[in-house]
Amino acid sequence: MAPTPGSSRKRTTSKQRKTISKRKTSSTFTASDVMRPVLALRDSMRKQRKAPTTLSDINIQGVLKEVLELGGLFVRRRIESALADVARSILDGRGFRYVVPTRSAGNQLYVEELDRIVLKDKTSVRAFANTSTVRKTAITTRVMGLVWELCKKRIHTTKRDLYYTDVKLFRTQGESDEVLNDVACMLGCTRTSLSVVASEKGIVIGRVQFREAGDLIDCTRMGVGGKAIPPYIEKITEIQSDADFILLVEKDAAFMRLAEDRFYNKYPCIIITAKGQPDVATRLLLKKLKDTLKIPILGLVDSDPYGLKILSVYMSGSKNMSYDSANLTTPDIKWLGVRPSDLNKYGIPDQCRLAMTEHDIKTGKELLEEDFIKKNEAWYKELELMVKNKEKAEIQALSNFGFQYLTEEYLPRKLAQGDWI
Amino acid sequence: MAPTPGSSRKRTTSKQRKTISKRKTSSTFTASDVMRPVLALRDSMRKQRKAPTTLSDINIQGVLKEVLELGGLFVRRRIESALADVARSILDGRGFRYVVPTRSAGNQLYVEELDRIVLKDKTSVRAFANTSTVRKTAITTRVMGLVWELCKKRIHTTKRDLYYTDVKLFRTQGESDEVLNDVACMLGCTRTSLSVVASEKGIVIGRVQFREAGDLIDCTRMGVGGKAIPPYIEKITEIQSDADFILLVEKDAAFMRLAEDRFYNKYPCIIITAKGQPDVATRLLLKKLKDTLKIPILGLVDSDPYGLKILSVYMSGSKNMSYDSANLTTPDIKWLGVRPSDLNKYGIPDQCRLAMTEHDIKTGKELLEEDFIKKNEAWYKELELMVKNKEKAEIQALSNFGFQYLTEEYLPRKLAQGDWI
Structure with missing residues (x-):
């Protein structure tokens, strides 16, 4: 299922570009083709023996008891x-x-x-x-x-x-x-x-319905703007959904594209963004959706150290609120893209790639030392590649191939190939 | 209808404080008392001869023709x-x-x-x-x-x-x-x-229904989080509302308080915030609501130069997009609060007031030179008072009197007294 990031680091030739754009314009995947790997992931996830998720599940001494969500x-x-x-x-x-x-x-x-x-x-x-x-x-x-x-x-x-x-x-x-x-x-x-x-920032759209403070909210009928995620998560009840995965998006530009194209209609999913750094309300909603629906979460972030940091905050929590990590973190988010290896694989042209600054490289190297990266070999390799090539790219770089390349080509192909790590 | 900002600039004594908190805890206004001045304003607004709103309505030479919203x-x-x-x-x-x-x-x-x-x-x-x-x-x-x-x-x-x-x-x-x-x-x-x-930032909640890209959106049933304002205003159609005014709020903290208390249920209104600097989508929605519903807009902003600047962007437009001011601006927004004269009038204690920085004072003085301030005497006086006292305050300063003072006392009293300028 893993991608082949090893495609030699050469500039894409014009011939290669042609192949890519040929593949690009002829979407050969049907919706069910695209969804097959995701469904397999979902099923394997559900079959898995429940991983330990609380401190009492594992034998560990000298730590503080977990805090609870209390009325x-x-x-x-x-x-x-x-x-x-x-x-x-x-x-x-x-x-x-x-x-x-x-x-x-x-x-x-x-x-x-x-x-x-x-x-x-x-x-x-x-x-x-x-x-x-x-x-x-x-x-x-x-x-x-x-x-x-x-x-x-x-x-x-x-x-x-x-x-x-x-x-x-x-x-x-x-x-x-x-x-x-x-x-x-x-x-x-x-x-x-x-x-x-804290103040609310996040928005959600797609295949999910819930009650919010008694009001029935249907996120498939939220126009193109989506529903603002409320700051009080306990007001969200009666979650129902026929989504097969959650697409966690770093930025609102990509969210807007997905919302306007009603991506969730063709590929049953829930789309969430916190518009940059994850806020508490968005993190709580993500966890609640995952716990309730038991579906995979696929992350779509910029190919830079901050994209990874954002995923890590959702997964492992921020240090400042580590006392509450049990309620705020959602482990096992898959990194769908944009990954450093995608830049060559999808032939992102040089001018859409950005040189990493000194500070970016330093942040990247620091991340390589972090436990959550070290324990995931595929992530480590990607990050290593980024730091080695000293190149980053935003999700928007995909617009180089057309405004709807993200929703019509990139994501369907990624999903169809099970290309997440 | 104007307030009495002239109440002498003295520190509120503890006796005065007591009176205020006594008044505070005994809300003597009924909902219809509160709404009477707003309804009068709405009616007088509707009766007014339509003010010139396009360049062709007035005789002016040497200006560019207005740009149009085109399909x-x-x-x-x-x-x-x-x-x-x-x-x-x-x-x-x-x-x-x-x-x-x-x-x-x-x-x-x-x-x-x-x-x-x-x-x-x-x-x-x-x-x-x-x-x-x-x-x-x-x-x-x-x-x-x-x-x-x-x-x-x-x-x-x-x-x-x-x-x-x-x-x-x-x-x-x-x-x-x-x-x-x-x-x-x-x-x-x-x-x-x-x-x-541009990216969307704003949220809306309250007494309004519309279609957004075909979906029926009922903003009275948007829980506590509200509806994210879509970036494409032309997707909003079929606006219907029984609101008597629009409450334009600078910050999301105040928005959250109003939303949780369902302020719009008791006082029929639409509540909008752009969470700080107004973005294009929020400005367009405000204008569309005003043009469609013909109801007054009351602004609730911080008592500092930026609060005024924010109102001015909604009203007169930003310089960068002045070619499009006809579509983006909503003249005649009333300044409800928090006004510099409110600080003494409502006895905001010293420690909730902030000293204006050099930069604040400079911005304030620059604003005094702006045409939109000069032509409105009441606004000019308030701003003058602010610059003279060198004091500012956030909407949140009202929380000093209790978390719900804003929704249960301050706003109802302001409305009941028609205390806007």
């Missing part, structure tokens, strides 16, 4: 219990203090079996009667109070709004944001459980 | 006719050349009667047999060829995709983007007519 009532109970602990601590003579899990890089661990970053069990004491921690202790208390109120009222707010409820205490939004993550970690729940959300 | 077939005809002109020019012995309207600042004019910027009629010659213009001439020809193809295929593309179809010629996306505007201007049509779109 408002449970969050309130946990806040009350945290405050009861504080009261006990005062009565015991140890003073007003919290014990907070450490979230720094030194306390993070990549777990290969789970393919994601988790937190180790180091904690630190946040005491009120200590000049170095008094402010953070006060902020922690205030944040818990505000979250308790949000849960009670059953409403959500943004990090910015939260900051503004007590600017005098928080001083900068960075401080309230940081403590918000600490509180989630301390209470053992996801940040979303705290009813504080 | 693909007409765009193709105009391209063919432009090329026929070139052929004639060659036969006449003047060589391969285009006559292109000048789009530089010197050729722009603010027309007070229309309340927008238009282009004057200066043109420049772009000749193939001239080293300084040969490249632009070639690019212009190529862009017209590509646009012709898009119109023929009835598909859309992004500026980025367009650039990638001939990277060798265009070299940078800036060049193809520039020429794209030139071509629109030359052909006398909007850039959207050329089937080249």
Whole structure:
């Protein structure tokens, strides 16, 4: 199923170009041809013995218990219990203090079996009667109070709004944001459980229906613009779909092409983009769709280190929110394209390739050291090729062969050949 | 109807704070109280003699004719006719050349009667047999060829995709983007007519239904996330609505609050945001809604120079696309809030106000010189107050009084008092 990236690194001759464009204009694949490898992947995925996905599935010591997605009532109970602990601590003579899990890089661990970053069990004491921690202790208390109120009222707010409820205490939004993550970690729940959300960026279109806050949303009937992914994932319920795969797209330009061509009509799929860096809402929706529907996810990103980084955030999580990796990460995303080896394979002309900057190359080399790349030989090879050739390309480079080359040729051929890694 | 910004510039005392929060918690307005001033505004708007909205309505010389929103077939005809002109020019012995309207600042004019910027009629010659213009001439020809193809295929593309179809010629996306505007201007049509779109950013929710590419979209049933505004406005048809006003929101945090609280259920409105700087798709939708429904637009932006700038882009257009101001601008947007005078009026505490930076103050002073501010005395006064006090505030600053203060107190009171300018 793997592609043959080995096609010798030569400039495509005009004869080769002709062959490619001949192949290009005569789409010989039927829709069922195209879908066969995807269906095989889906079935093999479903047959697979469930891989360990929680820390309790594997035998590992010295790590923090996973945080849970909790309802408002449970969050309130946990806040009350945290405050009861504080009261006990005062009565015991140890003073007003919290014990907070450490979230720094030194306390993070990549777990290969789970393919994601988790937190180790180091904690630190946040005491009120200590000049170095008094402010953070006060902020922690205030944040818990505000979250308790949000849960009670059953409403959500943004990090910015939260900051503004007590600017005098928080001083900068960075401080309230940081403590918000600490509180989630301390209470053992996801940040979303705290009813504080980031802004929404992502859009979805294609073969999926769900209820959102009671409204029935049919993503096959979302015109060409698609549905904005809501910031509150728990409002999405009753997911139904006849899609055979999820197409995860890095950029909205490609999304627009796919949406206008109603790609999902011919090839049953759900198309998602976060328009660049994945936001929490998009990551949560992706995970929810994957868990519910059990269909493969194919990633379409730029052929550059950032494309890979984006896939890695969906798969292994960002370091900043590693305490919540269980809920935010979706392992086993297939890298469909645009891959460094595609550039020669599809004869992307030189002028559509971009030279990697010093910074790109540095980022690429750093990625080669990352565990999630190392453990996947095919990915490692592709990245190695990119760094060696010092060339990158955007998804849009495919437009060189025509505006609809992406939807009418590139993707169908990729799918038909099972050309993902 | 105007507010009383004159309330003396004193820090709110704790007693005043108490009064405010007392008023705050006892919403004494019924929904019909709140809506009365808006309905009056809507009716007076509808009764008004139609203000001149096109250049032909007023007597003005030396300006370029307005560009039109054209269908693909007409765009193709105009391209063919432009090329026929070139052929004639060659036969006449003047060589391969285009006559292109000048789009530089010197050729722009603010027309007070229309309340927008238009282009004057200066043109420049772009000749193939001239080293300084040969490249632009070639690019212009190529862009017209590509646009012709898009119109023929009835598909859309992004500026980025367009650039990638001939990277060798265009070299940078800036060049193809520039020429794209030139071509629109030359052909006398909007850039959207050329089937080249920017990426979508905006979202809409509330009391409006329409068809988008055939699909029926009901924005009262879009959950909490709303509907992504499509990049191709002409796909939106059959607009129906029982809304009494449009609430134009600068930021998505405020949008989220309004959407979750289903503000539009109690106060019939359509809520739109472009998440910051207005993009073309959002501006087009706003104009289309206003023209179709003839309801007032109330703007809710940050109390800083950028909030005003954002309103001005919706109203008077951006300078870069002044050739298309007729289609992109929506005059007569009311500034609802957050206005500099609101900060004292609503007792926004000091710590929620931000000091304006040097750059903010400079931008503010520049705005004071702009025609669209000068001609509106109330706006001018507010901006003057802002620059004098050197203070700004975000919409989120209202969260200081509670997470739902915006939807349950601030907006209802503003509406009930007709407190817009």
